[in-house]
Amino acid sequence: MNYRINPRNNDKISLLAFGCMRFPKDFAVCEQMVIRAVDKGVNYFDTAYIYSGSEVTLGRILEKNSLRGKIFIADKLPTFLVKKSSDFDKYLKIQLERLRTDYIDYYLMHMLTSPKSWERLVALGIKDWLEGKKKAGVIKNIGFSYHGGAEDYKALIDLYDWEFTMIQYNYYDVNSQAGKSGLLYAAEKNIPVMVMEPLRGGRLVSRLPSAAAELFSGLKPGNTPAEWAFRWVYSHKEVLTVLSGMSNLEVLDNNIKTASSGEPYELTEEQESAFVKVREHISENTKIPCTGCNYCMPCRSKVDIALCFSNYNDIPIQGKMNSVVNYHSRGGSRRASLCTGCGDCEPRCPQSIEIRKNLKIVKKKMEGGIYRPFGALIRKFMKTN
Ligand code: SF4
Ligand code: SF4
Numbered sequence: 001m002n003y004r005i006n007p008r009n010n011d012k013i014s015l016l017a018f019g020c021m022r023f024p025k026d027f028a029v030c031e032q033m034v035i036r037a038v039d040k041g042v043n044y045f046d047t048a049y050i051y052s053g054s055e056v057t058l059g060r061i062l063e064k065n066s067l068r069g070k071i072f073i074a075d076k077l078p079t080f081l082v083k084k085s086s087d088f089d090k091y092l093k094i095q096l097e098r099l100r101t102d103y104i105d106y107y108l109m110h111m112l113t114s115p116k117s118w119e120r121l122v123a124l125g126i127k128d129w130l131e132g133k134k135k136a137g138v139i140k141n142i143g144f145s146y147h148g149g150a151e152d153y154k155a156l157i158d159l160y161d162w163e164f165t166m167i168q169y170n171y172y173d174v175n176s177q178a179g180k181s182g183l184l185y186a187a188e189k190n191i192p193v194m195v196m197e198p199l200r201g202g203r204l205v206s207r208l209p210s211a212a213a214e215l216f217s218g219l220k221p222g223n224t225p226a227e228w229a230f231r232w233v234y235s236h237k238e239v240l241t242v243l244s245g246m247s248n249l250e251v252l253d254n255n256i257k258t259a260s261s262g263e264p265y266e267l268t269e270e271q272e273s274a275f276v277k278v279r280e281h282i283s284e285n286t287k288i289p290c291t292g293c294n295y296c297m298p299c300r301s302k303v304d305i306a307l308c309f310s311n312y313n314d315i316p317i318q319g320k321m322n323s324v325v326n327y328h329s330r331g332g333s334r335r336a337s338l339c340t341g342c343g344d345c346e347p348r349c350p351q352s353i354e355i356r357k358n359l360k361i362v363k364k365k366m367e368g369g370i371y372r373p374f375g376a377l378i379r380k381f382m383k384t385n
């Protein structure tokens with residue numbers, strides 16, 4: 001296993017991290033996978049309050065096999081469920097009980113969506129609470145996970161002395177969500193970045209256009225699209241570890257192999273240009289050819305244009321319901337319906353996208369009909385109105 005050193009505290013963290021969200025239902029299989037992963041050097045396990053059964057399963061396995069001291073646990077406060085100050089203690093207590101431990105190594109504010117979402121917690125006293133838990137040794141490192149656009153990510157970074165963050169990052173999302181600019185921004189501030197969704201929910205493997213898959217096999221026969229997707233993320237030295245939600249031993253073994261490679265992860269020019277072409281092949285199959293470059297920003301009505309298009313483009317991959325949920329929960333406060341049609345953004349788009357026309361389509365698909373009350377409910381629940 002290859003490791004990287006956390007520049008903030010010298011923790012030696014495995015390049016591959018175990019995302020426990022997709023733990024299989026069978027406890028014995030989970031146990032076998034966790035033991036195998038630890039044996040092979042994986043030492044970072046990520047879970048969350050809202051991943052059904054995941055904390056409990058991980059806690060049972062760690063206790064039964066005396067593994068707690070060998071790994072780092074990352075867990076997440078369900079910020080969207082917090083209504084009052086006492087909820088901080090309430091959720092952490094449950095999490096510690098479920099995990100059968102008395103400390104959490106990496107504690108994240110789950111899915112902050114904007115500076116507003118953090119400021120709401122600040123008003124409830126989260127800063128003092130976190131500092132108290134740190135002093136008591138219950139929480140070792142404080143961070144947040146994020147799925148919104150780059151602008152808000154950078155603003156959030158500047159609002160607190162974060163010790164790490166977690167973002168979605170893969171070779172297709174170079175310019176969407178926090179993206180490369182967000183990754184570099186965090187690195188400049190000496191904030192380590194954990195990466196999730198290296199395979200973009202499996203799309204970069206199972207739904208890859210055949211021309212793109214052929215490009216990968218032409219680079220090095222035998223290397224799979226998954227392997228290339230991981231290698232691309234690993235090629236960023238700013239990334240501390242990469243989470244994979246593994247649900248069977250075969251996937252675990254393959255991912256361990258890639259993360260243990262003796263070869264350097266830096267990409268050659270030929271490989272870099274293959275990734276550019278792969279991206280083009282994927283874009284050809286997307287409805288709105290937005291690259292997420294954000295040249296169209298800022299929007300005076302605070303629409304996150306790239307995020308609106310990205311959630312809409314994800315419908316064939318994630319399914320309509322998941323995409324609508326993501327749209328309202330991750331970017332609800334910057335949704336398409338806020339567009340006033342001023343047109344300022346369009347001359348700035350290098351792809352010559354008719355932004356206003358496409359935002360209307362997005363609005364209809366993601367906010368129209370039954371999705372109107374449904375979206376309002378999600379935004380209310382996730383506090384992204
Ligand atoms: S046209 Fe809409 S999206 Fe574009 S800048 Fe104006 S309000 Fe924002
Ligand atoms: S400028 Fe065009 S391609 Fe770039 S993010 Fe805006 S809409 Fe997308």
